[in-house]
Amino acid sequence: MAFNMPESTNPFVPKQALAPTPQLYDELIADCMINLAKVTVSQIPPITSGSVIHDNGCGTGAGTTAIFASISNSPAAISVKATDINDHALEIYRGKAIKNNRPAEAINMNSSELMFEDETFTHSLSNTLLFVLPNDGIDAVKETYRTLKPNGIALFNTWSHVPNMSPIQRAATLTRPPGAPLPRQGLEKWTQASHLTSVLEQGGFEKENIEIKQKEIWATTTVGLERYASMLWSFIGGTGESGWLESDEQNWDRALGVVVEELKKGEGFEELDGGGLRLRFVAHVAVARK
Numbered sequence: 001m002a003f004n005m006p007e008s009t010n011p012f013v014p015k016q017a018l019a020p021t022p023q024l025y026d027e028l029i030a031d032c033m034i035n036l037a038k039v040t041v042s043q044i045p046p047i048t049s050g051s052v053i054h055d056n057g058c059g060t061g062a063g064t065t066a067i068f069a070s071i072s073n074s075p076a077a078i079s080v081k082a083t084d085i086n087d088h089a090l091e092i093y094r095g096k097a098i099k100n101n102r103p104a105e106a107i108n109m110n111s112s113e114l115m116f117e118d119e120t121f122t123h124s125l126s127n128t129l130l131f132v133l134p135n136d137g138i139d140a141v142k143e144t145y146r147t148l149k150p151n152g153i154a155l156f157n158t159w160s161h162v163p164n165m166s167p168i169q170r171a172a173t174l175t176r177p178p179g180a181p182l183p184r185q186g187l188e189k190w191t192q193a194s195h196l197t198s199v200l201e202q203g204g205f206e207k208e209n210i211e212i213k214q215k216e217i218w219a220t221t222t223v224g225l226e227r228y229a230s231m232l233w234s235f236i237g238g239t240g241e242s243g244w245l246e247s248d249e250q251n252w253d254r255a256l257g258v259v260v261e262e263l264k265k266g267e268g269f270e271e272l273d274g275g276g277l278r279l280r281f282v283a284h285v286a287v288a289r290k
C-alpha cells in the first residue's frame with residue numbers, strides 16, 4: 001500500500017505529482033506529528049525506568065521521538081517496540097533510532113493483528129493511527145488492550161480540525177467534474193470526541209478509564225506556500241475513490257492556486273519571514289487505562 005493510503009488502484013498519476021514517499025510525508029507534516037505526539041505524551045506521568053513501550057503505526061518515528069524527548073532518565077532504561085506495515089517508513093525509523101542511539105526496535109506488523117504476547121507493554125502510543133485503519137481501528141484498539149499490562153496506559157489521538165483538508169477538498173470540487181468523489185471523505189466523524197470514545201470502548205477500554213482532552217497543535221513548515229500546496233495536492237489529491245483524473249494534469253496549476261488561497265484563509269495561518277508557514281491543528285488526545 002502506498003504511504004498516502006489511496007482508496008483507488010487507478011494507476012494514472014499526473015506528471016506534476018510528487019511521489020507520495022515517506023520522505024515527502026516527513027516534509028509535509030513538518031513538526032506537526034512530533035508536536036502532537038509531545039502534547040499527547042505530556043498528558044501522562046513521566047515515563048520511568050523499566051517501561052516497555054509500543055509505538056503503534058510508528059511511521060517514520062514521530063511518536064518515538066516524543067517519548068525519548070519526555071524522559072530525563074537514561075534512555076537505555078526503557079525499551080520501545082515500534083510497528084508499522086510500511087517497510088520504507090520502518091527503514092527511516094531504524095535510521096533515526098541508530099543515529100540517536102535509541103533502544104528502539106522497528107518491526108513490520110499489522111496493528112490489527114499484533115504478534116506480541118498478552119500484557120507486554122506498560123505504555124502504548126498510537127499517534128494519528130486509528131483513522132487510517134479499517135473498521136475505525138477497533139480491531140487495533142482491541143489488540144492494544146490485549147497487549148497492555150494491567151494498569152498500563154494507552155495513548156491515542158485523532159484530528160478535530162486540520163487546516164489542510166478543506167483546501168484540498170475545495171480544489172477537488174472546483175477543478176473536477178460535479179459529483180467526483182472527494183479525497184479523504186469519511187474523516188468528518190473523527191472531529192467528534194464522542195466517536196473516539198466509542199471506538200476505545202468498543203476496543204475494550206472502560207468509559208471511566210478514558211479521558212479525552214482537546215489540544216491545539218501548531219506546525220511550522222520549512223517550505224513556503226507554493227511548495228507546501230504542491231506537496232499537499234500531490235500527497236492527498238489522488239487518494240479519493242476515483243484516484244487521479246486525467247484532467248487533473250491540465251488543471252494542476254489551477255488546483256494548486258485554490259489550495260494556496262484556501263490555506264491563507266485558515267485560522268492562525270501565517271507566512272513566516274524565513275519562508276515557512278505556521279499552521280493550526282486541533283486534536284483529541286485520549287489517555288486510556290487498562
Ligand SMILES: C[S@@+](CC[C@H](N)C(=O)[O-])C[C@H]1O[C@@H](n2cnc3c(N)ncnc32)[C@H](O)[C@@H]1O
Nearest residue numbers: 033057058059062063084085086110111127128
Ligand atoms: C498518519 S501515519 C502516522 C505515523 C506516525 N505514527 C506519526 O506520528 O508520524 C499512519 C501510519 O500508519 C501506518 N499503518 C497503516 N495501516 C496500518 C496497519 N494496519 N498496521 C500498522 N500500521 C499501519 C502507515 O504505514 C503510517 O505509517
